[in-house]
Structure formats: C-alpha cells, structure tokens
Amino acid sequence: MNQTRTLLFFALMFVAYLLWTEWEKDYGPHPVAPTPAAQTDSGKPAADGSIPGAAAPANVPNEAAAAADGKGQLITLSNDVLRLTIDTRGGSIVRSELLAYPDEPVTKKNPTPPPARLLDDQPEHFFAAQDGLVSNNGPAPDHRALFHSETSEAKLADGQKTVSVDLTWTDPSGLKVVKRYTLKRTDYVVELDQRVENGTGTPWTGNAYQQLQRVPAAKVNWFKAYTDPAQHSFFGAAWYSPENKFESLPFLDFAKKPLNRQITGGWISMLQHYFFVAWIPPADQSVTYSSTIVDPSSATPRYLVRAFGPAIQVAPGQAADSVARLYVGPKLQGTLDVIAPGLELTSNYGWLTIIAQPLHWLLSQLHAISGNWGVAIILLVLLIKAALFKLTDAQFRSGARMRKLQPRVAALKERYGDDRMKMQQAMMELYKKEKVNPMAGCLPILITFPIFIGLLRVLSESIELRHAPFFGWIHDLSAPDPFYVLPVLYFLVTLLTQRMMPTAGMDPTQAKMMKVMPLIFGVFFAFFPSGLVLYWTVNGATSLLQQWWINRSVDRADIKAKTA
DSSP, rough: OGGGGHHHHHHHHHHHHHHHHHHHHHHOOOOOOOOOOOOOTTTEEEETOOTTTTSSSSSSHHHHHHHOOOOOOEEEEEOOEEEEEETBBBEEEEEEEEEEEEEEOOOOOOSSSOOOESSOGGGGGEEEEEEEEESSSOOOTTTBOOOOOOOOEEOOOTTSSSSEEEEEEETTSEEEEEEEEEEEOOOOOOEEEEEEEEEESSSSSEEEEEEEEEOOOOOOOOHHHHHHHGGSOOEEEEEEEEETTEEEEGGGTTTTTTOOEESSSSSEEEESSEEEEEEEETTTSEEEEEEEETTTTTOOOEEEEEEEEEHHHHHOEEEEEEEEEEEEEEETTTTTHHHSTTTGGGOOGGGGHHHHHHHHHHHHHHHHSOHHHHHHHHEEEEEHHHHHHHHHHHHHHHHHHHTTHHHHHHHHHHTTTHHHHHHEEEEHHHHHTTOOTTTTTTHHHHHHHHHHHHHHHHHHHGGGGOOOOOOOOOTTTTOOOOTOOOHHHHHHHHHHHHTTSOTTTTTTHHHHHHHHHHHHHHHHHTTTTTOOOOOHHHHHHHHHHHHHHHHHHHHHHHHHHHHH
C-alpha cells in the first residue's frame, strides 16, 4: 500500500468504524441475564420485575393517586459541588445540579450560565433516584410514601465537612422510618441511611431497594444525530459484578433483554454523555439487580433499573439500618475506582478501553504540565509522532521514492495501455530493481489507526474537555469551531499533503476520489469537536513537514549519487 492510498484508507476505515458503532448500539450482543422464577414468598422481586408487599412499586406511581394523598415538600441539600432537590413524596432525589459544570460555556455574553442538571423533575427530561422499603408482614414506606422534614434547606457551611437532611415516616402501628441523606465536602457521593425503628409489638421483616428511572432521550434530526458527539455516546443502563465486570444494556434492549441477576459487590447505573448516576449497595450484600419499562405502550415510557437488597429483620423495640451510596456526577477518570470497583468503566470506551485509558492518562498528565487542554492535545500529537517516527519515516521514504518513479511508471502505463496484468508485472519489476517497497506504508497505518479511533473516543467522552477553552476564538474544545478556522486549515494541510503523494499507476476512479477527499474531510470536520480537529490538523501538519523534509533528503541523496 503506497502513500497515495493512506488518506483514502483512513477515510474508509473511519466510516466503517462509525457504521460499526451504530450497528453495535442497535443490534450488537449485550449480556442477557438468566431470569429466575418468581420469588414472592421471600419478598424478592418476581420475574416480571415487580416487588410484592406493595402496590407494584416497580411501576411509576399513579400520579393522580399520589396527588390525592397530598403533594410533597421540596427540600434542598447541597455541598460545594452538588445541589440536590429531594421530594418528601417518597423521599426521592428528583433534581441534581452540578455546580462545577455549567450547562453552557462561559462567555462574555453569558458569564454565569446555570449549572448542568442531571436528575430532573421536568416531564420531558424526567430522571429520578428513588429508594424505599417493602414488607410482606407489615407497613413500609416505598418510594411513593409521604415523609416529613423539619427543614426545607440544608447547605454545607464554611468549616463543615458534612451536611445532612432527615425525612421521617411514621405508621399508626408504631413503625417509624428515618431516611437520612448526607453529603461530604467536594464529593459527588450521596450517603443514604434508612433507619427502621420497630415500635410495634411484633417482629418486622422487609427489604430495602434503590432504583433509577428516566424517560428516553429526546429525538433529534438526522443531521444532529451524526454530527453531535453526544448522540454517539452510550445512553442506557450499566452495572458491574466482580465476576463479569462491566456490562451495559441500551434502552432499546430493555424489552427483549431484561436484567435479573443476583450480584455481590456490584453497582447499577444509568449513563449518558459525560455524566452518570449509580446506586452502590454495600459490597458485602447479595443484591438482586433488575430492569423493566414503565408504561411501555405510552408515548413517554420510563426505563427503570433497581437494586433490591436482602431481608432486614427488626425485633419489637429494636432498630436496624439499611445503607447505600448514590453517585451523581461526572465521569472523572482516575477517581471513580476509589469510590467503587469498576466505576471508572462508566466512560464506556468499549473494546477500545485498552487503548483509550492510557491515552486519557497521558493527556491528563500533559494538561497538568501545560494547564491548557488544547496545548495538551498538541503535545500528545508530538509524543505519538515521536514514538512512531521510525515507522512513519519508512512509510514516507517509500512514498518519496515512489514519487521519483512517477515518470517511469507513466511511461510503463503508456507502453502497456489497457493490459493491466502486464502493467502490474512491469511495475513490480521496477520497484524491485529500484529497491522500493510499495507495502512499506501499511504497517504504520495499521498501528496508527487504532490510536486514532482510541483518541477519538477519549476526546469525545472526556468530561475534562467539556467547555474547555483553547485560545482566541475557541471557547469549547468539545464543540465545533465556531468560525471553521481549524477545518479550513485541515483542508489546506490535506490538500498540500495530497500533492506530495505519488499518483502514477492509480486507478482513475480512485484518483478522482483522492482529489475530492480534502474537501469532504474539511466539510466533515466542520461539525466535529474542535479538540478532535485540532489533533488532526496538528497531526497532518507535522506529517506534511516530515514528508517535505524526507522528500528533500531523498532528492539530495539522488543528486549526491549522480555526482559521485
């Protein structure tokens, strides 16, 4: 494979990669959990995902019935990075605002944009973290019960390390449940403690559960579907087990591949671009994880995943606690596995993880040195170029020698006309005589292409690049270049590179495609994140300089050989 086909190869492989990821998202294999028989006698979820002992809390509560019982009070709980809104109706977290991540880039016209919202109580973006208790032998507050709170706001004060809010539910029989949410300073983890105080005269047995439910993402037009990186990010449920590690379930597969599995030491989550929410039960508990669709026939179905804990027994006059943790925040690499094993895999690089994770680590180290993510991307290009210098040097030298042979190849083409077999034989003899290897360009491409795809995933998924400024007109490396400067520069670099490539002996159709490839890629990159276009522009410019220098050195060597 000579240098003239390099750009075309990358283009075809890149398109193939996009097609593969879309196919895998819709039709690719996803784990299918074995569905055990119904276990209603023990209080665990039945095979259909419902929880006995309560009026089907697996489903969204009937809103009319809930309203008839009384509306809940909204309570605010916040630390320095997270602001939560808790509804006393169910004691659920119905809204979360990430204070360190603005919803839009900071600009002169918009210096204080609102914080990004993850959990949301707006119907069109509904996403809630719910929890509760169920029992087969007595009362229990599920995620629809009405709690009471003495306060409407709890905010982390200066000098405080933690802040908490308590919600209380009491039953006429004497059973009391106190639900406490706690936040620590600079932490996206919410600690949940459900304390059951049995003031009745009989033993109480029940189960605690935690669940996430949300509506599907809003539909977008075809143009945004292919140009917006968020549309190519995984959107769905995911979980972790020590045995099978990270597994995922797209919302499209909820109906045909429901989750129902017993796991010890795992967690369950819902992922989206840049952010995720995850329930993390105690590592020593055997928990049943399940999924279902709420109101699947409606125009706005809700997708639900649940962690259902082991039985809790409380004797008369005694109390017991059920604890869990909830992560609500960004996909921050390097910190998540400290919270729970495998949580870092929520970045979901897929089969590219082995390449993408080291690239992300290296990019982070370069940012720590430079203080600018755009500069870090440029330094990453230079490091990759240095590491692959020997391979690309062989590739470019082969291209330079083949370019020198173009007049002779053109003469062979004129001599043999349409006899392609004789033409190819004559070309191979010429390459052998001049000690030119037309396959010298294959190995660098085969090595650099996985790096390119891995870096594409890193630049598209890294929360650090979200709204990160570069210089001048680029205020957000995760968004397209607003003035198309980088795509135009990339077009010019690609055009100059193409002119330095040998074209003799190329198929006419392929030659025509090569002529329009710079324009196609320039337009294509106009809608890509500017961080990715920056990488490819710098990468192309350094390759162009390297090719130019090698061409000059080959020319000087030929002149020296002729004059010797």
